[in-house]
Amino acid sequence: MKKKVAVLPGDGIGPEVMSGALEVLHAVGERFGHDFEVEQGDIGGVAIDLHGEPLPQTTLELCGQSDAILLGAVGGPKWKDVPVHLRPEKGLLDIRKELGLFANLRPVATFDSLLEASPLKRNVIENVDFVIVRELTGGIYFGKPSERRGKNKEIAVDTLTYDRSEIERVVHKAFQLASIRRKKLTSVDKANVLESSRMWHEVVDEVSHNYPEVEVEHLLVDAAAMKLIYQPKHFDVIVTENMFGDILSDEASMLTGSLGMLPSASLREDFLGLYEPVHGSAPDIAGQGKANPLAMILSVAMMLKYSFGLKQEAELIEHAVQEVLKAGYRTRDLGGDTGTNEMSQLVLHYLEEEQVSSAIMSVYL
Numbered sequence: 001m002k003k004k005v006a007v008l009p010g011d012g013i014g015p016e017v018m019s020g021a022l023e024v025l026h027a028v029g030e031r032f033g034h035d036f037e038v039e040q041g042d043i044g045g046v047a048i049d050l051h052g053e054p055l056p057q058t059t060l061e062l063c064g065q066s067d068a069i070l071l072g073a074v075g076g077p078k079w080k081d082v083p084v085h086l087r088p089e090k091g092l093l094d095i096r097k098e099l100g101l102f103a104n105l106r107p108v109a110t111f112d113s114l115l116e117a118s119p120l121k122r123n124v125i126e127n128v129d130f131v132i133v134r135e136l137t138g139g140i141y142f143g144k145p146s147e148r149r150g151k152n153k154e155i156a157v158d159t160l161t162y163d164r165s166e167i168e169r170v171v172h173k174a175f176q177l178a179s180i181r182r183k184k185l186t187s188v189d190k191a192n193v194l195e196s197s198r199m200w201h202e203v204v205d206e207v208s209h210n211y212p213e214v215e216v217e218h219l220l221v222d223a224a225a226m227k228l229i230y231q232p233k234h235f236d237v238i239v240t241e242n243m244f245g246d247i248l249s250d251e252a253s254m255l256t257g258s259l260g261m262l263p264s265a266s267l268r269e270d271f272l273g274l275y276e277p278v279h280g281s282a283p284d285i286a287g288q289g290k291a292n293p294l295a296m297i298l299s300v301a302m303m304l305k306y307s308f309g310l311k312q313e314a315e316l317i318e319h320a321v322q323e324v325l326k327a328g329y330r331t332r333d334l335g336g337d338t339g340t341n342e343m344s345q346l347v348l349h350y351l352e353e354e355q356v357s358s359a360i361m362s363v364y365l
């Protein structure tokens with residue numbers, strides 16, 4: 001298989017976690033005889049510095065000509081005072097919107113060997129396996145912000161808008177995912193307060209008629225935040241609006257032990273997807289070789305699965321990650337002292353080990 005991948009490392013720990021992830025991609029390509037051509041582009045703060053804007057046209061064109069996109073992270077203190085339309089984060093919001101990547105899948109599955117790394121009790125978190133489907137191109141992130149108004153610019157306004165079709169398409173995606181998983185969908189909203197949530201609730205009930213095999217429940221977002229910690233095994237697929245999904249997924253990451261463990265896929269109706277860790281640019285540890293690269297590496301696995309249909313290849317990466325953790329290696333966020341590059345090299349090593357053991361297997365089969 002021949003595929004072109006746009007690679008946007010971005011800022012902070014973005015480039016650090018991306019470099020190992022690309023080695024993993026190439027190793028998988030070599031093993032299975034795929035040709036993954038990668039081309040780098042700029043986004044976020046680095047793009048502001050080099051091109052004067054967070055999402056240059058050349059980057060968008062590169063993405064348009066590619067089969068999938070890998071993104072590290074954007075943002076950092078260096079750009080905190082730039083005008084809002086030039087913030088690094090605006091580049092991320094714009095790429096999602098421009099490419100129409102409306103469904104953001106954030107899987108949360110605990111690893112047996114990491115149960116002790118979570119601050120939560122083992123019996124609460126073992127065998128947790130759910131996916132948050134976050135609406136990604138609407139809601140309060142994309143409402144027109146007002147200029148500050150009033151005598152002393154004392155009023156600030158953000159608006160939360162959804163139209164029915166934006167809700168319908170992401171809810172369909174979530175139902176489809178639930179129907180190939182454990183057939184349980186939890187829709188999270190704030191329908192006791194927000195009009196947009198009341199419409200969300202209504203749409204979920206309407207769309208549910210198309211998926212009679214899926215059990216549906218509605219939870220208010222505050223109660224959902226509690227239940228994620230109290231009874232995470234309750235969940236299979238969670239569907240929610242943009243900002244609730246952002247907040248709940250960082251919260252849910254601690255079930256796995258660290259924000260550095262969660263990958264994500266941003267999808268639309270065709271196979272183009274953008275794959276990035278859930279975490280940000282982590283300015284507090286950037287440039288120190290301390291970042292956990294596993295969320296980025298697992299994002300590569302999601303790309304292979306969702307954009308290229310390469311399930312076996314994706315599972316090989318997931319398995320290598322499991323083996324590295326089983327062997328006891330931990331980056332600092334997980335309580336160890338393995339460095340970013342060392343961790344990536346260990347995953348590569350286990351990928352190669354797998355190669356040896358499956359070659360041995362084929363002799364005996």
Ligand code: NAD
Nearest residue numbers: 073074075076259260278279280281282284285291292333
């Ligand atoms: P963050 O996710 O960057 O970091 C939060 C905490 O988690 C920090 O203590 C950090 O060290 C730790 N952490 C995150 N990823 C880690 C990893 N892979 N390994 C080890 N530790 C890790 O969130 P923040 O500090 O609130 O934001 C920093 C910048 O990143 C901001 O500019 C923000 O807008 C941006 N951001 C970008 C993205 C993205 O590009 N998708 C996501 C979130 C935040």
Ligand code: IPM
Nearest residue numbers: 075089092093246278279280
């Ligand atoms: C994420 C990030 C972004 C978001 C920010 C950086 C705009 O937190 O990808 O989760 O809120 O979507």
Ligand code: MN
Nearest residue numbers: 246247250278
């Ligand atoms: Mn976030």
